[in-house]
Structure formats: structure tokens, C-alpha cells
Amino acid sequence: MDELQKAAKVAFASEFTFYLKAHFFHWNVEGPNFTQLHELFGKIYGEVYDSIDDFAEKLRALGAYAPGSNSRFNILSYIDDEQQVLSADQMIVELLEDSDNMVQVLKRVYDIAESAGEHGFSNFLAERMDAHRKHSWMLRATAK
Numbered sequence: 001m002d003e004l005q006k007a008a009k010v011a012f013a014s015e016f017t018f019y020l021k022a023h024f025f026h027w028n029v030e031g032p033n034f035t036q037l038h039e040l041f042g043k044i045y046g047e048v049y050d051s052i053d054d055f056a057e058k059l060r061a062l063g064a065y066a067p068g069s070n071s072r073f074n075i076l077s078y079i080d081d082e083q084q085v086l087s088a089d090q091m092i093v094e095l096l097e098d099s100d101n102m103v104q105v106l107k108r109v110y111d112i113a114e115s116a117g118e119h120g121f122s123n124f125l126a127e128r129m130d131a132h133r134k135h136s137w138m139l140r141a142t143a144k
Helices: 002-028 034-061 070-076 088-115 119-143
Strands: none
Touching: 002 034, 002 070, 002 088, 002 119, 034 088, 034 119, 088 119
8 A cells, every 4th residue: 555655646746847838828828829728737737636635635544644745846847847938849849748757756656546446536537547648638639
């Protein structure tokens, strides 16, 4: 269970960092496709944000404490934060890479959860993977 708790904290911190980056891009996107990208980034951050509380509660149900500080998120996350305002095209590419990375992070935790018999949690993780695959599809299509 300890392995699952640790891996779940990493996934949670990564998911929160992904949410924050998508929201940052939503606020700061510029250019001829502003409206489309502002809405796309808004959809993405909104969907991820809606999963955060449930994710934290699932961590608590596993007996772990949910991380909740920027410094802890930075230590645990596999998603790098972004401090610069990028061009719209760079935002798309970076968020796409991060979304694809999130699928891999969540898959690692999914496998551990399945091995531990935590099928309810693994179902949640499967849904998160599906959500990120959809985000990646939208970003990939937009980047073309």
C-alpha cells in the first residue's frame, strides 16, 4: 500500500501542476487564434480542476495525506511548471506533451492500484487517462 500511496501522490501533484499550467495558458494566450485557444485551455483546465477534489479524497481513502503546497507539488510532480508566457503555438505543444506525460504517470499508478486490488481507485485512474487522451487529441488536432 505504501508504494501505491507514494505513486498516487506523484500523480496527484502532477495532475494539479497540469491544471495550473493549463489555467496559466488560458489567462495568457494571445494571437489570431486567441478565442479558440482561450476556450480550449479553459475546457481543459476546467475538466482537470473538477477531478482534483475527488483525487485528493481518493488519496485520503488510501490512508495518505494529499499534498497541498506549491513546494511539495514541485518536488513530486512529473509536470514542470511554466514561468514564462509562451507563444500560443508553444503553449499547445507544451500542454500536449504534458497531457501525454500524464497518461503515462496515471498508467503507472493504475498498474500499482490493480496489483494492490484497489479496483475502485484504478477505475478512477482509467477515467483520468481517458480524459487526458481526449485533451491530447484536441491539442494535437489544434497543433496541425
